[in-house]
Amino acid sequence: MKILLVHQNFPGQFPHLSQALVQRGHQVLALTDEKNQRESPVEVVRYKSPEPVQSNGALGRTYSNYAERAYLTARGARALRDRYGFQPDVILGHSGWGETLFLQEIWPQAKLLIYAELLYRTRGQDVGFDLEVQQDSDESRFMTVARSAHLIQGIVQAHAAIAPTRYQADSFPPELRSKITVIHDGIETNRVAPNPEAQLTLPNGRVLRAGDEVLSYVSRSLEPYRGFHIFMRALPEVLAARPDAQVVLVGAEGVSYGGAPSEGESWKAKILAELNGKLDLDRVHFMGRVAYPDYLSLIQLARVHCYLTYPFVLSWSLTETMSAGGYIVASDTQPVRELIRDGENGRLVPFFDVPALSSALIRGLEGDPDAPRLREAARQTILDGYDLQRHSLPRQIAWIEAQAAG
Known part of the structure; x- marks a missing residue:
């Protein structure tokens, strides 16, 4: 044809x-x-x-x-x-x-x-x-x-x-x-797969490797549609509880789906101003948009990946992180529930519940004993249907x- x-x-x-x-x-x-x-x-x-x-x-x-x-x-x-x-x-x-x-x-x-x-x-x-x-x-x-x-x-x-x-x-x-x-x-499951050798070099020269205490967040843009404001508000408690944790965010400063703040600044600038003095910014790394191999290395090496979204289009980053065998803490919203079942192949928290998100992220970073099972189940979900x-x-x-x- x-x-x-x-x-x-x-x-x-x-x-x-x-x-x-x-x-x-x-x-x-x-x-x-x-x-x-x-x-x-x-x-x-x-x-x-x-x-x-x-x-x-x-x-x-x-x-x-x-x-x-x-x-x-x-x-x-x-x-x-x-x-x-x-x-x-x-x-x-x-x-x-x-x-x-x-x-x-x-x-x-x-x-x-x-x-x-x-x-x-x-x-x-x-x-x-x-x-x-x-x-x-x-x-x-x-x-x-x-x-x-x-x-x-x-x-x-x-x-x-x-x-x-x-x-x-x-x-x-x-x-x-x-x-x-x-x-x-x-999903290209042969390419997007667990990789115990994965590593990523941060802009400051530090090299992160699989097994390090890394929390990842990925979005096309750092905006509320993907829960950026909720994720950032959870970080003070997470960083205080896990002094060795490194947080890596991938995404541009503009907006892809929603609007900019009424003040005309970016959501990143707005939330950082709100959290001024509450974050150890030496451990919070804003990568902007990155090449696909770097993104892939990040989701492969992260100990915990956070994915939040409004009831909206589902992101490829969720399905790819599942394929990579990621330990995922995600929002309990309808598009996510189609793939993630709480306690079976990931962890779900209410979108707006900042304390619950902090607790779930800390649990994953400190070493959830169920992590191997959840990681394997997440990848199997993708292998079985995606x-x-x-x-x-x-x-x-x-x-x-x-x-x-x-």
């Missing part, structure tokens, strides 16, 4: 899938933003990057911007059709940025499949979850409804959709949920080929 993959930051969720489809004998082409310079495993064509749309109203701004991206994506698709005669049998695109909205008008005969990552909801998810950071107001719910328009339109147009977790699939209402098949992106080669890729390929066959 001829398969078109569409993602503004390709390969995004499709690096392994795109290669596997080629190996199956399919012709695979990717369509992405011209500013995206990430290395691609397949041939790539690029559409013109959109400029921000100047909308008079905040409620329509999200849809206006994503509709503009959809239009430029469709122009690129039209050039593929008219200049080069490209006619895909299947289109698979991430619906999050609107790119798939007009593609059926270019190729009405193609099967349109989407990666349905999450539908924003006004209740029961991130909106109104953390009242310290967000207002639970009518206006915030209005904005959420408006921000969902392109996602609903995208799945209504699609023949079928895929989502990585049950929680994320269930964010869609029942009348749309029936279109979604749950298949996780998959392994890339044994589970995810075969199911993804079968799903695509079945949809193409009708």
Whole structure:
């Protein structure tokens, strides 16, 4: 078949899938933003990057911007059709940025499949979850409804959709949920595995090794959506109880999902100011964003890994840390409970309970006698249902080929 993959930051969720489809004998082409310079495993064509749309109203701004991206994506698709005669049998695109909205008008005969990552909801998810950071107001719910328009339109147009977790699939209402098949992106368990030889050099030159008393925290950005403020508030008690512990945080200072503090500073600056004098900053290491091998070494060597999240998209860092045999202390929130069972393959604590988090982290750092069992069970969870080669890729390929066959 001829398969078109569409993602503004390709390969995004499709690096392994795109290669596997080629190996199956399919012709695979990717369509992405011209500013995206990430290395691609397949041939790539690029559409013109959109400029921000100047909308008079905040409620329509999200849809206006994503509709503009959809239009430029469709122009690129039209050039593929008219200049080069490209006619895909299947289109698979991430619906999050609107790119798939007009593609059926270019190729009405193609099967349109989407990666349905999450539908924003006004209740029961991130909106109104953390009242310290967000207002639970009518206006915030209005904005959420408006921000969902392109996602609903995208799945209504699609023949079928895929989502990585049950929680994320269930964010869609029942009348749309029936279109979604749950298949996780998959973890390279041979690469992301326990490594007793793992080590990481900190910016100050100190070398951390497996077996050291290390507490890790990983997030794309240091922000409340991933519990950064809760984690930091737990540290004074942890550092006081464990004088040899080293804390390593990976993540940028900006925001990826939520908003910046009202004062305009970063969440890191805000929380450090709040905790001024309460932290031994010689033992708290902010790494920023790091290369993948360094990140992998960190989750392999950490004695305890902390993962906190709002009810929202599940992070790859959780599944990869489980695959690496990590001892995980995580938030007792719905997306996490899909993978972590308290006392069976990790430890769960209420998201906002700072003392409980401190106690759980201390317990892990001092040497929880159940740690070997929990680590082994965490890795086994990934091996049993999330392994890339044994589970995810075969199911993804079968799903695509079945949809193409009708």
